[in-house]
Amino acid sequence: MSTDGRRRFGMTGNPQPGTDAAVGGATPPAAVEPRWADDAEVDMGAHLAEARIAEVLDALSRDLVALEPVKTRIHEIASLLVIDRLRHGFGLDSERPSLHMCFTGSPGTGKTTVALRMAEILNRLGYLAKGHLVTVTRDDLVGQYIGHTAPKTREVLKRAMGGLLFIDEAYYLYKQENERDYGAESIEILLQVMENQRSDVVVVLAGYKDRMDVFFESNPGMQSRIAHHIDFPDYSVDELMLIAERMLARQHYNLSDDAVVAFRQLLTKRMTMPRFANARSVRNALERCRLRQADRLVAVGGTVGRDDLMRIEAADVRRSRHLSGFSGGAA
């Protein structure tokens, strides 16, 4: 039998993987001694560069279309954290800012994407040791029988420690009509950990605005422990077109001029229909355009060039059931 890939008991032999990279991580902002003298001047630019925070913020503004209120808010939070770190360097102690957040908005408006970026920003600033994102829903937190919920919620929280816990559709945790629902127990533990382990985990709640408001009304403790409420606005047609262009560019496709017109038509129509999910609907619509393009190319046969393979024609878009007269179904 081969011993390759086996680890032996002695300290020699195979090098142990992952040691340095994992240990390196970000240092928590807990310097005991003041880093600078009282009359020192600190270069803000150098400090920003040191945390490599600017590139994340730039990437955020560059990669995400529109969402201006969200970007402003994230910039504000990042600035506060930078200043907080500088203050800490001068020995000016202030309470660690509460970083728990609530993202409200329609589906497909970029809540998860922003959460991912937020985790990275917090990691770079040294507020989160790992900066990973754990996405959960009610099913992952709430158990099925008495005594099942607490360990389950705690397990999820522990997995998220050092990173960001993203609770999608958080309002499902609380069921008003059923007071014996285990969701309340889960909320209780969440609150406890959000309060006591503030330095270890950041919790982000996400969901529709109106239902989130109802959720907070019935859970005042949750409302008061979340400092940042960020609302994600819906996209306009122009913004959705921009999103579509970027998605296609990333996959090395492009729309012909006619197809742009047709796609705009499709989006305008689709936006008025129920279950429209903003960027996610755009992605699905594009996926179907790709299918129809492939189908058309195969049907035509003959020779194809690079441009033919990249271009999506108006016909590919117009064959959508939303433009060709059929109705119903999600895009």
Add this chain to the structure above:
Amino acid sequence: MRITQGTFAYLPDLTDEQITAQVRYCLSHDWPLSVEFTDDPHPRNFLWEMWELPMFDMADPSAILYEINRCREAHPDHYIRLNAYDRTLGRQTTALSFIVNRPKEEPGFRLDRQEGADRQVRYSLHAYASDRPEGERYRS
């Protein structure tokens, strides 16, 4: 008498920062950790009570520290140890195990001699603490 079981037992008790560093080392090697406690630290009693389930898929040492602290809160007068399990083929055993909490007073052990047939003597260790019922040992 200070109990010396597991790794680091002859060193002064580890601080939380030192425990965190050890945990970080374990996690970087992909060793799941578990917390166990007992008030019967006889050298042959290697099966301690489990505190919750072993922790898999943990990213950060703070999660393990959180469980250790919960266990300390519930059992301040018990011995608590942390085990790291290495599951790689060919190893599949505890890779690291050390005590993270011990009672304030450790009365130690008494040596019992039992006279048998033919002047044969059998020896056994008896922890003074184990005279008291389980859960009340080491309580001051």
